[in-house]
Amino acid sequence: MMRAPLRPLARILEARAKGENPDAIERENRRLRHEATRDRARARAEGRLAVLALVVTLAFGAVGARMGSLAAVDPAEPQTAGGASSIVAQRADIVDREGRLLATNLLTHALYAQPALMVDPERSAAELAEIFPDLDPVRLAIDFTGKRKFLWIKKKISPEQMQKVHEIGDPGLLFGPREMRLYPNGAIAAHILGGAGFGREGVDSAEVIGTAGVEKTFDAWLRDPANGGAPLQLTIDLSVQSAVEDVLSGGMHLMNAKGAAAILMDARTGDIVALASLPDFDPNTRPQPLVKGDAGDSPLFNRAVQGVYELGSTFKIFAVAQALDLGLVSPSSMVDTKEPYYFGKFKITDFHYYGPELSVRDVIVKSSNIGTAHIALMLGKTRQQAFLKSLGFFEPTPVELVEAPGAKPLLPKKWADISTLTISYGHGLSASPLHLATAYAAIANGGVTVTPTLIRQASHPEGRRVMSEKTARIAREMLRGVVTEGTATMGDVPGYEVAGKTGTADKPKPGGGYYDDKVITTFAAMFPASDPRYVLVVSLDEPVETSGTEPRRTAGWTAVPVAAEIIRRAAPLLGLRPLVEPPAADKVTLVSN
Amino acid sequence: MRALLFVAAALSVLALAFWAYRENYRTQGELAAVRDLRTEIGSLRESLAVLRAEWAYLNRPDRLRELADINFPRLELLPLDPTQFGDPGEIPYPTPPAFDPDALALSDPVDTSAGTEGNP
Numbered sequence A: 001m002m003r004a005p006l007r008p009l010a011r012i013l014e015a016r017a018k019g020e021n022p023d024a025i026e027r028e029n030r031r032l033r034h035e036a037t038r039d040r041a042r043a044r045a046e047g048r049l050a051v052l053a054l055v056v057t058l059a060f061g062a063v064g065a066r067m068g069s070l071a072a073v074d075p076a077e078p079q080t081a082g083g084a085s086s087i088v089a090q091r092a093d094i095v096d097r098e099g100r101l102l103a104t105n106l107l108t109h110a111l112y113a114q115p116a117l118m119v120d121p122e123r124s125a126a127e128l129a130e131i132f133p134d135l136d137p138v139r140l141a142i143d144f145t146g147k148r149k150f151l152w153i154k155k156k157i158s159p160e161q162m163q164k165v166h167e168i169g170d171p172g173l174l175f176g177p178r179e180m181r182l183y184p185n186g187a188i189a190a191h192i193l194g195g196a197g198f199g200r201e202g203v204d205s206a207e208v209i210g211t212a213g214v215e216k217t218f219d220a221w222l223r224d225p226a227n228g229g230a231p232l233q234l235t236i237d238l239s240v241q242s243a244v245e246d247v248l249s250g251g252m253h254l255m256n257a258k259g260a261a262a263i264l265m266d267a268r269t270g271d272i273v274a275l276a277s278l279p280d281f282d283p284n285t286r287p288q289p290l291v292k293g294d295a296g297d298s299p300l301f302n303r304a305v306q307g308v309y310e311l312g313s314t315f316k317i318f319a320v321a322q323a324l325d326l327g328l329v330s331p332s333s334m335v336d337t338k339e340p341y342y343f344g345k346f347k348i349t350d351f352h353y354y355g356p357e358l359s360v361r362d363v364i365v366k367s368s369n370i371g372t373a374h375i376a377l378m379l380g381k382t383r384q385q386a387f388l389k390s391l392g393f394f395e396p397t398p399v400e401l402v403e404a405p406g407a408k409p410l411l412p413k414k415w416a417d418i419s420t421l422t423i424s425y426g427h428g429l430s431a432s433p434l435h436l437a438t439a440y441a442a443i444a445n446g447g448v449t450v451t452p453t454l455i456r457q458a459s460h461p462e463g464r465r466v467m468s469e470k471t472a473r474i475a476r477e478m479l480r481g482v483v484t485e486g487t488a489t490m491g492d493v494p495g496y497e498v499a500g501k502t503g504t505a506d507k508p509k510p511g512g513g514y515y516d517d518k519v520i521t522t523f524a525a526m527f528p529a530s531d532p533r534y535v536l537v538v539s540l541d542e543p544v545e546t547s548g549t550e551p552r553r554t555a556g557w558t559a560v561p562v563a564a565e566i567i568r569r570a571a572p573l574l575g576l577r578p579l580v581e582p583p584a585a586d587k588v589t590l591v592s593n
Numbered sequence B: 001m002r003a004l005l006f007v008a009a010a011l012s013v014l015a016l017a018f019w020a021y022r023e024n025y026r027t028q029g030e031l032a033a034v035r036d037l038r039t040e041i042g043s044l045r046e047s048l049a050v051l052r053a054e055w056a057y058l059n060r061p062d063r064l065r066e067l068a069d070i071n072f073p074r075l076e077l078l079p080l081d082p083t084q085f086g087d088p089g090e091i092p093y094p095t096p097p098a099f100d101p102d103a104l105a106l107s108d109p110v111d112t113s114a115g116t117e118g119n120p
Helices: A009-018 A022-072 A121-131 A137-145 A159-168 A213-217 A219-223 A238-254 A312-325 A360-366 A369-379 A381-390 A417-424 A433-444 A469-485 A559-573 B002-058 B061-070 B112-117
Strands: A101-113 A151-157 A173-182 A195-201 A206-212 A259-266 A272-278 A334-336 A341-343 A346-348 A357-359 A499-508 A514-527 A534-541
Touching: A009 A022, A101 A159, A101 B002, A121 A137, A121 A159, A151 A159, A151 A173, A151 A195, A159 A173, A173 A195, A173 A206, A195 A213, A206 A213, A206 A219, A213 A219, A238 A259, A238 A272, A238 A534, A238 A559, A238 B061, A259 A433, A259 A559, A312 A360, A312 A369, A312 A381, A312 A417, A312 A433, A312 A469, A312 A499, A312 A514, A334 A369, A341 A369, A341 A417, A346 A369, A346 A417, A357 A360, A360 A369, A360 A469, A369 A381, A369 A417, A381 A417, A433 A469, A433 A514, A433 A534, A469 A499, A469 A514, A499 A559, A514 A559, A534 A559
Parallel strands: none
Antiparallel strands: A101 A151, A101 A173, A195 A206, A259 A272, A259 A534, A334 A357, A341 A346, A499 A514, A514 A534
């Protein structure tokens, strides 16, 4: 650019000729130059401001427009984003250890009415009552013609019933889709599954919530969409569970018992393969809980987990095992069994008189209360408590049922010396059959505790050692003796080397004291005895065996044959081959002349 | 030269606009197809769940046991029993074919004398 000179020679000369000051020309030119510079700078600054204003307006305008469109437009799911497997059922299925369905969902409909839309309310009420016999036509007609704007009629209806309601043709009768919980196997494993009902209900959908059992324990997990519809796998084996329930129900009726419970548990892992409690119910139509009477008599009551009973002589093996482990006795040590045995004012008796003394092994085989009491005296209160605590008899079982934490074992309020004696043979401490199965699993697997579980998992928590492997082996040999020559001879199943201990406990009266003719019989077993894989506990409530001349109530006559039949049916289903048992060694009879 | 450049730019804008228009409609079509497929998958899953439930219902142990009892004369099915386990030793080993001396008869034995030569 050409710069205009500040002192143009022509004008200077001209000014000098006129006698003017040429500096004025320079000042004038300098002023003009400054003004031009200022104008340029202003124009540039204004341009920049305009661009900035445009950018800010565009940016805020874009944000505002997006916000406006988001607010005004109906929300829609992004269609391109998201995986393809996003469609899953509302509530996850429950399957057994082989993947067979135990609980699933089924789409059905709920029926509701909007009386304002009804054409002929009285005829509709009458026809509805014909389709659903449990509805009262008079009550319905009152509801339909009254002030109500909306009412539910049925929560779940079948497609046939829906078609019939369609045929009534009243525009005021409407359907809402419902996902309902279905238990295809009916009453099998009812106490484990529990049941489900509707939570919050709307016209278009309803919340399905678990009401008991694993359905309630795992309610949040089953409803969590993050699991991608993966089923909840239980440790239960459907065919074994069915066989156990079948045999137990037959046994319960044969033995005239009013209730029964059975638990079949993997001795090494604590996996519960079958858990049955009778009487049972159908979880598809779960009955209402009893409002009066003993809750323990309700079919909803889980005797195997919730019921705490005095489990009788099945406890004797714990005292003996502990004494063996501490080195206080050996299987052949002799123990005093003289009758009568008084401890203070308390008299301890045996079922029969077994002579003045028995070996420790025979105390278990013949089930002597007096012998066990003497062994318990050697142990003392503190050590007995510590051992029973380590076997889990002081706490509710940790099994994944919502009912389990409520079943806390009943311990004596004051653990006196006499309590030590009675608890050693199973009186004075009430525990659930599941507690007993868990404790027997520790003897069966070589002395390590297990955690009972219903959920199939890859790894199991490491157990604590509560007795030496040698003690556990000796205890198992004694329990095997109970079956081969003791109180449970009916429990022998050829090929499966059953070992176990019977227990017959008088039922306590509600007011105190014990009934003479009401017992709870229990058989706690393990098989095969040489290397036990499974623990079975069978418990019958008030059984009477009446085939003989007088009624028999001992466990050997009631619980044991039922348990034997369960093992005979279940063991092959579990894939256990019967062992070819070695023939008994020839007995050498010592004679002297 | 400059005019040619303008015309070329305008033509390419037109072409791109046409391509974008086509792509837009094609995408919308694909999205609609995906939506339809999703709906179909949903309804298929629903009917699969019904079929699975029905399968489980028809195979429930109680019913199978009843059916086995009803059809006992024809099927003779009994509950699994410990005595039904077999031992591999109980299975007869395939017997070798009977020995035929004629098949081994040699017309011209060469080594019978050779075998005895070094062993007088």
